[in-house]
Amino acid sequence: MLALSLDDECKIEINMTTLAAPIAKSLASKMKLNDGVEIPMFGLGTYRLDGPLIASAIEKGYRMLDSAENYNLATDYIDLYLLHAPQGGKCGEVYRALQEHKKSGKIRSLGVSNFGIHHLKALEKLGLDLPSVNQIEMHPWQLKTDIVNYCQSKNIVIIGYSPLAKGKKVDDETIIQIAQKLQKTPAQILIRWSVQRGLITIPRTSSEKRLMENADVFNWSIPENEMEILNALGKSPWSCTWDPTKNDLETAFGFSNQELESRSSLD
Numbered sequence: 001m002l003a004l005s006l007d008d009e010c011k012i013e014i015n016m017t018t019l020a021a022p023i024a025k026s027l028a029s030k031m032k033l034n035d036g037v038e039i040p041m042f043g044l045g046t047y048r049l050d051g052p053l054i055a056s057a058i059e060k061g062y063r064m065l066d067s068a069e070n071y072n073l074a075t076d077y078i079d080l081y082l083l084h085a086p087q088g089g090k091c092g093e094v095y096r097a098l099q100e101h102k103k104s105g106k107i108r109s110l111g112v113s114n115f116g117i118h119h120l121k122a123l124e125k126l127g128l129d130l131p132s133v134n135q136i137e138m139h140p141w142q143l144k145t146d147i148v149n150y151c152q153s154k155n156i157v158i159i160g161y162s163p164l165a166k167g168k169k170v171d172d173e174t175i176i177q178i179a180q181k182l183q184k185t186p187a188q189i190l191i192r193w194s195v196q197r198g199l200i201t202i203p204r205t206s207s208e209k210r211l212m213e214n215a216d217v218f219n220w221s222i223p224e225n226e227m228e229i230l231n232a233l234g235k236s237p238w239s240c241t242w243d244p245t246k247n248d249l250e251t252a253f254g255f256s257n258q259e260l261e262s263r264s265s266l267d
């Protein structure tokens with residue numbers, strides 16, 4: 001992840017509706033991570049986006065760009081480095097190496113992605129630092145309340161990915177009804193839901209016009225009643241992508257739960 005932080009004014013209020021987290025008030029809003037570094041609270045997912053579109057997003061005020069190794073931005077500067085998923089059997093070793101890179105200043109902040117509670121607890125049990133961020137799939141059909149609550153209790157910031165469910169839910173009947181009532185687009189309802197839940201969110205679009213539409217989610221809000229209707233969609237969980245948060249410890253760290261119990265470090 002590349003987070004471009006400027007010194008723009010940022011107003012943050014406490015979210016009283018659903019989660020105990022601050023709410024972004026503009027594209028320039030920032031918050032502090034548990035390592036003291038400030039992070040923009042709204043960003044652009046850049047999966048397969050081209051350079052001019054990304055340049056245009058920065059011009060329009062977007063201040064965080066989420067990227068990955070297989071669609072990277074060809075940059076040599078990274079603010080926040082995320083360990084992509086609890087898989088490969090070497091998460092402890094990889095995380096420890098990244099921690100060293102943070103200490104040496106190569107990485108400013110360190111986080112994880114797609115980590116479940118058991119993975120986060122394992123990092124702690126192994127004597128590794130807590131991540132600053134956990135990036136997970138997040139939209140009304142993926143509330144992941146247990147992970148969100150656990151992360152909040154440990155001061156780990158949640159970044160929600162696929163806030164538009166990869167575009168698969170912009171024609172959902174409930175979303176359309178709420179959009180019509182509030183005179184917003186379905187995409188804006190989904191993105192505002194994330195913002196209003198106190199999540200950092202990174203909607204992706206390849207369209208210039210939608211860059212602005214998707215960022216026009218700050219000077220209005222979804223009434224409590226409609227928030228409850230949206231939250232209720234999560235009672236029937238549905239995922240638009242993979243879900244490695246459920247991977248077992250063996251898959252993530254290369255050893256069993258039982259073995260973890262007997263360890264206090266990686267070695």
Ligand SMILES: NC(=O)c1ccc[n+]([C@@H]2O[C@H](COP(=O)([O-])OP(=O)(O)OC[C@H]3O[C@@H](n4cnc5c(N)ncnc54)[C@H](OP(=O)(O)O)[C@@H]3O)[C@@H](O)[C@H]2O)c1
Nearest residue numbers: 045046047066161162163164165166167187203204205206
């Ligand atoms: N850590 C992980 O494992 C992981 C996994 C998945 C994604 N991510 C990150 O999260 C970012 C966002 O997630 P995502 O790309 O999966 O999906 P998303 O942001 O939920 O949805 C993107 C889709 O929604 C469409 N869309 C965007 N704005 C719209 C609008 N206003 N109206 C109607 N449709 C609209 C886009 O089409 P158009 O381009 O035509 O607008 C695109 O097809 C990714 O780019 C990536 O950076 C991370």
